[in-house]
Amino acid sequence: MDSVNELSNYRTLYLMTRRPIAPWLPWVYGGVTMILLLILTSELIAPALDLRTFIVFALILVLLALTVVNVQLYNRVEATLKQRVMQLAALSEISKELYLTLSQEQVYKLVLDRAYDAVNANSGAVILYEELEQPHIVARRNDNKVTTGSLMALDAFREAVKVGTPVLDKQINPASATKSRLLIPIMRDATVIAVIVLESRRQHAFSDDDLSFLKQLAAHASVVIENARMFDWFQESRNRLQVILDSMTEAVIVFGEDGRIALANPKVGELLDINPNLLIGEQVSRLVEHADLQLAEKIGFTPDALTAMFGKTGHGKTLDGAHYRYVLNQTNQNTYIERTLAPVMNYAGRADGVVMVFSDVTEEQQAAQTREDLTSMIVHDLRSPLTAMNASMKLLGEIGSRDEALGRTLKRTTDTSQRALRKMLNMVNSLLDIAKMESSGSLLLDRDFFQLGVIAEAVRSELLPLADELEIKIAFDIPENLPALKIEGEKIERVLLNLVDNALKFSPLNSTITISARQQNAEMVRIAVVDNGPGIPDDQKGSVFERFRQASGGAKGNRTGTGLGLTFCRIAVEAHGGDIWVEDNPAGGSMFVFTLPAAVTVAHDEH
Numbered sequence: 001m002d003s004v005n006e007l008s009n010y011r012t013l014y015l016m017t018r019r020p021i022a023p024w025l026p027w028v029y030g031g032v033t034m035i036l037l038l039i040l041t042s043e044l045i046a047p048a049l050d051l052r053t054f055i056v057f058a059l060i061l062v063l064l065a066l067t068v069v070n071v072q073l074y075n076r077v078e079a080t081l082k083q084r085v086m087q088l089a090a091l092s093e094i095s096k097e098l099y100l101t102l103s104q105e106q107v108y109k110l111v112l113d114r115a116y117d118a119v120n121a122n123s124g125a126v127i128l129y130e131e132l133e134q135p136h137i138v139a140r141r142n143d144n145k146v147t148t149g150s151l152m153a154l155d156a157f158r159e160a161v162k163v164g165t166p167v168l169d170k171q172i173n174p175a176s177a178t179k180s181r182l183l184i185p186i187m188r189d190a191t192v193i194a195v196i197v198l199e200s201r202r203q204h205a206f207s208d209d210d211l212s213f214l215k216q217l218a219a220h221a222s223v224v225i226e227n228a229r230m231f232d233w234f235q236e237s238r239n240r241l242q243v244i245l246d247s248m249t250e251a252v253i254v255f256g257e258d259g260r261i262a263l264a265n266p267k268v269g270e271l272l273d274i275n276p277n278l279l280i281g282e283q284v285s286r287l288v289e290h291a292d293l294q295l296a297e298k299i300g301f302t303p304d305a306l307t308a309m310f311g312k313t314g315h316g317k318t319l320d321g322a323h324y325r326y327v328l329n330q331t332n333q334n335t336y337i338e339r340t341l342a343p344v345m346n347y348a349g350r351a352d353g354v355v356m357v358f359s360d361v362t363e364e365q366q367a368a369q370t371r372e373d374l375t376s377m378i379v380h381d382l383r384s385p386l387t388a389m390n391a392s393m394k395l396l397g398e399i400g401s402r403d404e405a406l407g408r409t410l411k412r413t414t415d416t417s418q419r420a421l422r423k424m425l426n427m428v429n430s431l432l433d434i435a436k437m438e439s440s441g442s443l444l445l446d447r448d449f450f451q452l453g454v455i456a457e458a459v460r461s462e463l464l465p466l467a468d469e470l471e472i473k474i475a476f477d478i479p480e481n482l483p484a485l486k487i488e489g490e491k492i493e494r495v496l497l498n499l500v501d502n503a504l505k506f507s508p509l510n511s512t513i514t515i516s517a518r519q520q521n522a523e524m525v526r527i528a529v530v531d532n533g534p535g536i537p538d539d540q541k542g543s544v545f546e547r548f549r550q551a552s553g554g555a556k557g558n559r560t561g562t563g564l565g566l567t568f569c570r571i572a573v574e575a576h577g578g579d580i581w582v583e584d585n586p587a588g589g590s591m592f593v594f595t596l597p598a599a600v601t602v603a604h605d606e607h
Contacts, residue, residue, distance in 0.1 A: 180205035430568035443575035477516035498565035506533035
């Protein structure tokens, strides 16, 4: 324009100021007039502005307008920064509050309260959303009417669960009092575990800064919720464990890696005569110094051994003496205690401590002693008459040899009787050896040099009449250059006798039992008794060497045994330093295999 005279509101301005008015210029920024510059003159009629003057005024106006805009921008940025700083400070305080809260219910309420206050919402709720549980509201604020179903029906809710990021609801009913709604998912391992729903009665109530703040709050909440869940799980597990421990008939003490006692159940007081409350939280090194407590002695250790054992628990090392029995004298009465040790392993496979379980085995020990005494008595009482009967049968056979016909009859009779008597003596001797082994833990051996072929031939001669009767052959597969064995010949002969006799029970007619041997290495000889019987089921192979155990699989009518022969075989072989086990015969049947030390090895060791 050339002058203000062209403006329609010129006269209005003149009447308001009562003074002549020069041209004026508006500055418009973003559609809003920012400033109006009036130039007053003393003339009644304002002169027209030339171009130069107009440009000067325009530049002045631009500078003034930019100054105002900069001030406004500065104020806006400053306000935003202040709000951001306040939110960050609030987030820091919220984090402290959250991490100090271990109850899930309190965590949900605290998260909602802080989110609600930070964005000035009018109502809000937290929905727990898990696959294994029905979604439900776990916290709410200023809205008692909202339901889980109504919130889950929102498209924005489904979108928040699907994408895992905050969602602004753009489909709010215009007639509703709610004008803005924001949904913030709480994630754990890329899975939504809860959703925060915030509502406001204001349009565009939630800013980008609010979204950023709430996302960070949700991230903190995820960690804290997981911690609270772990704490609840730990508390529940600990309570269940405590109930189990309190109801156990065994005493249990748990030691930490540093020797501090973490747990002791009430049975410790009853069984070990130690008040468990005096143990929990205390160091072993301090407890062993109390002579009146007698901790080490009552749990089956010496003070030095108990203090030193915790150096062996690191990195999952096997504890020495995992099973141990000892006698605890209480009120002039002996109580037999069986102590079992086991390392307490952490997730990394490293031992963090030791658990000790103590059982009262007094009745079991007394029963075992009674059984051992009875067995010993029976064995000794049977052995003498059986030996006398065997000698009498031998003498009777010698007397009958003067009459040829009578001699043959007597020989058959006495041979059968002698075999039966020797078998009974073998069983009695096995019982005696087993009893000695169980009572002393070892079996004394009278070793000498023996050739396996000689022992095998003696076994075949003993069992040949029975084998002929069953039409079963006993064959050998023993190399001539097999080294001699330094063993107690009588016991190894009984081992072979038991194994071959056992094979005769289960072998079919017209089959062959083979005694084979090979030098396994420079130290051991491998011996096997192979039959063609029905074999032994896999689930029984580990138990056939137990006392009074008999494997199934024999044909109907086959002879049965006492279940002691294989037990004696195991004890005798292990006493010689060997092993015994059972395998399947590839051609059908079983292979009882055992190892014995070669004589050269034994001689070298003794030298």
